[in-house]
Amino acid sequence: xxxxxxxxxxxxxxxxxxxxxxxxxxxxxxxxxxxxxxxxxxxxxxxxxxxxxxxxxxxxxxxxxxxxxxxxxxxxxxxxxxxxxxxxxxxxxxxxxxxxxxxxxxxxxxxxxxxxxxxxxxxxx
Numbered sequence: 001x002x003x004x005x006x007x008x009x010x011x012x013x014x015x016x017x018x019x020x021x022x023x024x025x026x027x028x029x030x031x032x033x034x035x036x037x038x039x040x041x042x043x044x045x046x047x048x049x050x051x052x053x054x055x056x057x058x059x060x061x062x063x064x065x066x067x068x069x070x071x072x073x074x075x076x077x078x079x080x081x082x083x084x085x086x087x088x089x090x091x092x093x094x095x096x097x098x099x100x101x102x103x104x105x106x107x108x109x110x111x112x113x114x115x116x117x118x119x120x121x122x123x124x125x
Contacts, residue, residue, distance in 0.1 A: 013051045020048035020055065032091045038066060099123055 001009075027040030045062065048055030073081060096102060100118035105111075 016047060016051045020044050023047055032088065032095070034092065042066075 021044070023044030024041055025044075027037055027042075027044055030037035030040055042059065042063065045055055045059035049059050073084060076084075097116070098118050098120055100120075100123040102116035103118055103123075106113050106116050
């Protein structure tokens with residue numbers, strides 16, 4: 001393999017590593033919210049798996065655990081499922097509040113509800 005081919009291979013592997021890593025991180029941030037969080041994580045791992053064998057093993061392991069979690073939750077009593085979804089909802093509402101999402105809506109519509117602003121000084125106006 002020539003020096004140019006080695007350089008191209010290294011650039012390709014590095015690019016895939018950075019892109020796949022960013023997609024995985026983005027997916028992990030999205031996981032607690034409604035939407036395709038786990039799908040994005042698995043997509044990032046699939047990108048990484050094109051160049052890294054360890055990423056393929058992690059992808060296979062993660063898919064197995066995810067499928068197992070879904071099967072476990074499906075077979076729980078309705079109260080357990082309800083508690084899971086209520087906790088998920090609470091995490092979403094809390095995060096939107098902390099990131100000042102409600103404060104932005106308050107400002108857009110001139111509602112005058114100062115209590116909806118984030119308590120974190122770097123997110124509130």
